[in-house]
Amino acid sequence: MNSSDALDTLTLDAKARKVAVLGAGSWGTTFSKILADGGADVAVWARRPELAREITESNRNSDYLPGINLPERVTASASLPLVLEGAEQVFLSVPSQSLRANLEAVRELIPADAIVVSLMKGVEKGTGLRMSEVIEQVLGIDADRIAVVSGPNLALEIAKEQPTAAVVSSRSLENATLVAMTATNPYFRSFVNTDVIGTEFGGVLKNLIAVAIGIVDGVGYGENTKASIITRGLVEMTDFAVAYGARPETLSGLAGLGDLIATCESSLSRNNTAGRLLGQGYTFTDVVKQMNQTAEGLSSVGPVLELALAKGVEMPIVSQVAGVLAGTLNPRDIAPHLTTDPMPQGE
Ligand SMILES: NC(=O)c1ccc[n+]([C@@H]2O[C@H](COP(=O)([O-])OP(=O)(O)OC[C@H]3O[C@@H](n4cnc5c(N)ncnc54)[C@H](O)[C@@H]3O)[C@@H](O)[C@H]2O)c1
Ligand SMILES: O=P(O)(O)OC[C@H](O)CO
Missing domain, CATH: 1.10.1040.10 (N-(1-d-carboxylethyl)-l-norvaline Dehydrogenase; domain 2)
Known part of the structure; x- marks a missing residue:
């Protein structure tokens, strides 16, 4: 089946059911809410166990998103193996300059077929690499398995469910579409393209x-x-x-x-x-x-x-x-x- 045939057979059932988000700052947490409100079970990795506890037990991340209630489908942990186990899509939302070190810690833990998605907007100092290039280099995975999300996405507005659009890009249109279906809900709409650069x-x-x-x-x-x-x-x-x-x-x-x-x-x-x-x-x-x-x-x-x-x-x-x-x-x-x-x- 070539990739356009595969696209023709995609239905909304292909949305990911279990996803992981690494980084519990303002964007990682807001994106977790987007994914959960789209129907996925979302496991978030927070560096600080006390923040993980607050997210799971109180459905809040009061440091980054004051006043926002998170969906029950969002749970958090400071344990990377727990968060990554069984994830069909893995979303990365840490500061760009820390991505390489964070990826080195998860290289062996990312499930073999998972799509890896950058939510970040930076380039790496020293190498000048874009985030998707750092992911490809450190994880050694095919570029088709990597996607990026970008757009006019101020976290707090989206956390308040103000209607917003974004674009998901991957060299593989099929994988961009799978991620976009998962990252779509009544207040957030993801478009697709293949222009990752x-x-x-x-x-x-x-x-x-x-x-x-x-x-x-x-x-x-x-x-x-x-x-x-x-x-x-x-x-x-x-x-x-x-x-x-x-x-x-x-x-x-x-x-x-x-x-x-x-x-x-x-x-x-x-x-x-x-x-x-x-x-x-x-x-x-x-x-x-x-x-x-x-x-x-x-x-x-x-x-x-x-x-x-x-x-x-x-x-x-x-x-x-x-x-x-x-x-x-x-x-x-x-x-x-x-x-x-x-x-x-x-x-
Ligand atoms: N906040 C937004 O509105 C928004 C929207 C779109 C894209 N982004 C992009 O998302 C990325 C993350 O931004 P953010 O807004 O969530 O930042 P943030 O400062 O709110 O949170 C960063 C998170 O990463 C953690 N962190 C910090 N240093 C770390 C390290 N060395 N290793 C691991 N984790 C570390 C922090 O503890 C925090 O949980 C950035 O590239 C940003 O450009 C942000
Ligand atoms: O708060 P900023 O300046 O990092 O911008 C957040 C998002 O990138 C806006 O789309």
């Missing part, structure tokens, strides 16, 4: 533009500045991702423009918040101390600029974010420098 880079790059938006917000600039950065930021995102093999239309979709809008507009965004603190004059070190959740953009800016240089892609906005983070560019100077060329350019 574009889907992952969309999520990484919008974080950097959201940091820029936060910076100019913190400075006190208004909507013209922000709209200029969002629009030119999308050009930078698309040029970069296409240089690495993405399809341009992916960057106009949920994982690109969609996520860019959500992250740049919302004060719930940690990347946007980190930028705002920088714009208000806090140093990078102060900002890192104040953030108690993951702001991936702060770690991805370096590797993204290295990848851009390798392909000769110009990223003036991302370069300016790097300058502000390094303390070499005054946040007030970020906005006028939307191109590196003083001569007028085609848009």
Whole structure:
């Protein structure tokens, strides 16, 4: 049976019944709720046993999702073998820079046929690898068994069941579809594509533009500045991702423009918040101390600029974010420098 025949025979019965989520932060916990509300039994791995107990016994994760009740189908444990046993799909939601170490601990525990799904939006420092590439490298599994989820997905809004869409991407359309069916419920709809590169880079790059938006917000600039950065930021995102093999239309979709809008507009965004603190004059070190959740953009800016240089892609906005983070560019100077060329350019 080829893959399009296999797709034709898929019915909703093919939804996964037992899934595992590694990482009980704001996104791992919210995604567990999405999956449980779609009908799956969800086992979550939390590093701290007391958090695992709170999730299982009180159906709450009060540190990350205050006021949200989790479905009974979500249980948690600090034991990886317990969580992973029998999982048909394994969702990964830890900070990107910790993924490799976490995967090394679970390599032997992931069930042989499970689809492994990245929920993360970062690139690895030092290697410049996307999360799906780290998964492929460390687990040594076929790329068809790996999927990624991305889109305009601010965790707290979804935990409150506000209607939202996302895209699931895999080289195997069949596996993307299986994951999307499992990650669909009355308030959350998953679309599919096979452009893993574009889907992952969309999520990484919008974080950097959201940091820029936060910076100019913190400075006190208004909507013209922000709209200029969002629009030119999308050009930078698309040029970069296409240089690495993405399809341009992916960057106009949920994982690109969609996520860019959500992250740049919302004060719930940690990347946007980190930028705002920088714009208000806090140093990078102060900002890192104040953030108690993951702001991936702060770690991805370096590797993204290295990848851009390798392909000769110009990223003036991302370069300016790097300058502000390094303390070499005054946040007030970020906005006028939307191109590196003083001569007028085609848009
Ligand atoms: N929160 C969102 O709205 C959202 C939405 C979409 C995607 N994401 C992505 O999901 C990923 C996880 O983000 P999050 O929002 O859940 O972050 P978070 O900071 O809320 O939680 C991270 C979780 O990982 C754990 N953790 C921290 N360091 C770890 C380590 N070294 N090893 C294992 N676990 C560790 C923490 O204890 C916590 O449970 C990020 O890549 C983020 O970009 C987040
Ligand atoms: O809070 P942020 O900035 O990590 O953004 C969360 C999600 O990626 C929004 O889609």
